[in-house]
Amino acid sequence: MLQSIATHYCNLRSAFAICTTIMALASSWNAARADRPNVVVILTDDQGWGDLSLNGNTNLSTPNIDSLARDGASFDRFYVCPVCSPTRAEFLTGRYHPRSGVYSTSAGGERMNLDEMTIADTFKAAGYATGAFGKWHNGMQYPYHPNGRGFDEYYGFCSGHWGDYFSPPLEHNGKIVQGEGFIIDDLTDKAMAFMESNKDKPFFAYIPYNTPHSPMQVPDPFWDKFKDKTLAMHNREPQKEDIGHVRCALAMCENIDWNVGRILEKLDALEVADNTIVLYFCDNGPNGVRWNGGMKGRKGSTDEGGVRSPLLMRWPGRIPGGLEVMPIAAAIDLLPTLADLAGVPVVSRKPLDGTSLKPLLTKDGSLWPDREIVSHWNKKVSVRTQQYRLDHQGKLYDIQTDPGQDRDLSKQHPVIAAKLSESVAAYRKNVLTGYDRDERPFLIGHPDYQYTQIPARDGIPHGNIERSNRFPNCSFFRNWISVDDKITWNAEVGVTGDYAVELHYACPSSDVGSTIELAFNDDRLVGRITEAHDPPLRGGEHDRVERQESYVKDFKSVLLGTIHLQRGKGVLTLRATEVPGNQVMEFRLLMLTRVSD
Secondary structure (H helix, E strand, O other), X not given: OHHHHHHHHHOOHHHOXXXXXXXXXXXXXXXXXXXXXXXXXXXXXXXXOOOOHHHOOOOOOOHHHHHHHHHOEEEOOEEOOOOXXXXXXXXXXXXXXXXXXXXXXXXXXXXXXXOOOOHHHHHHHOOOEEEEEEEOOOOOOOOXXXXXXXXXXXXXXXXXXXXXXXXXXXXXXXXXXXXXOEHHHHHHHHHHHHHHHOOOOOEEEEEEEEEEOXXXXXXXXXXXXXXXXXXXXXXXXXXXXXXXXXXXXHHHHHHHHHHHHHHHHHHHHOOOHHHEEEEEEEOOOOXXXXXXXXXXXXXXXXXXXXXXXXXXXEOOOOOOOOEEEOOOEEHHHHHHHHHHHHOOOOOOOOOOOOOOOHHHHHOOOOOOOOOOEEEEEOOEEEEEOOOEEEOOOOOEEEOOOOOOOOOOOOOOOHHHHHHHHHHHHHHHHHHHOOOOOOOOOEEEOOOOOOEEEEEHXXXXXXXXXXXXXXXXXXXXXEOOOOOOOEEEEEEEEOOOEEEEEEEEEEEOHHHOOOEEEEEEOOEEEEEEOOOOEOOOOEOHHHOOOOOOOOOEOOOEEEEEEEEEEOOEEEEEEEEEEEOOOOOXXXXXXXXXXXXXX
């Protein structure tokens, strides 16, 4: 097992030194023991701390999620990042997200550097079966892909958000497949199947759900409960609430709760519940103005309401039921904590920013030392201690007596404010300097992987071409009308070989016939659009409120041909050499499949 993992990482050119570390450890690590606990990690997308009945919200009911606190531990103040991909990176690596190269939520800035080791690497090295089911959001092209970051099994989508939640196109281990039903139900089905197939050995299941992130879609039974519901609890600024959005978010949270209940029932049915750690948290503050305990801030903010998340952890017989953990903690702590609880060594060549929370879960944590936890996004940095938060403007708040951040105490406590300001300055210097200067190419054709997706999301449009929406993640390119227009990707081919190229496109019959050229350095493929495919925009038929993201289309996949690519760096260019109609096409995706070396 360890030898094969080491060989795999030796093939990653930008992470070649990792193999030496694993080879050195291989002789001393034991195979997984039968008594090692399974681990199930559930991460939700844009669900706030206040979106649980556990935390006092009477607008909804989340009994299954709440049961994790009743039967295990709940953390009073647990912190994540203000947005999606950074939190995922911090959970996966145990390190602050800028250290791993994550500086954005799209167009390549969501990728973790290849010399980072993940929590899945740690558990896989210890003999665990590893699977991820849901929204990845830390890189698409292998080895940024989940299958290249320690996960044996992956089902979901690698983008930051998706345009339709009912039987959408997804992927299974790199290959595009059709989803089955509402996406959260589908992801849960696949995760439970993984648990069942691995019930006789330790498994690590990561389930990053993609709701209640917009578009606001949810099955009828959940929506019907909320569509006309009078809400009793409101945000500290109720005049800013979009009631339709709030109602749908709550309905989506109840759907999540139903699926969490299915997972807990599955663990019982498999008779592994007593030896399974179940962990639940969210990736940032709420994605709208709604009740959140009176805290200041929402998604995107480094204030308390933007970064406080529930953290619930159940392990029957090991973690006391009803335990309330008061010391502050963060997403960076989860890797060392789970590894410590499971008794497996952390695979990492770099120092972690997080620390194991095991002492707080298994014995008296009253002597736990105070610490500082930094929150950062979009150049804004805030720092939290057990008592205080220094916000990105240098204002100091006593969160214990002023959880809404209403009274600036920086003048009353100048020494504390100065000390925390020094911590912010050190973070900017040691962590943020140069973190968003990105020269990493998009990778094509890694020797260990057959498939490479090259989506519109990662491309650069030139000329008249424009995106279908300002948010790149689920967008496509349109208004391609000239031979002078083109789409480019800064790319690197990992292995010389022949690649079958599938083009995902839409084109009305009046515009069929454009000649397309795909080029990379001296390698070229020429094909032609010969079939009309003009589907309408869709996705909106499932929306409960108007969306901000791009609508989608049922794009057609056509084999453009086979291109021979030479290993090396260059610019991948897609352009038209003939345009007989008014446009070339609308473009969504290239899928490259290596067919020979």
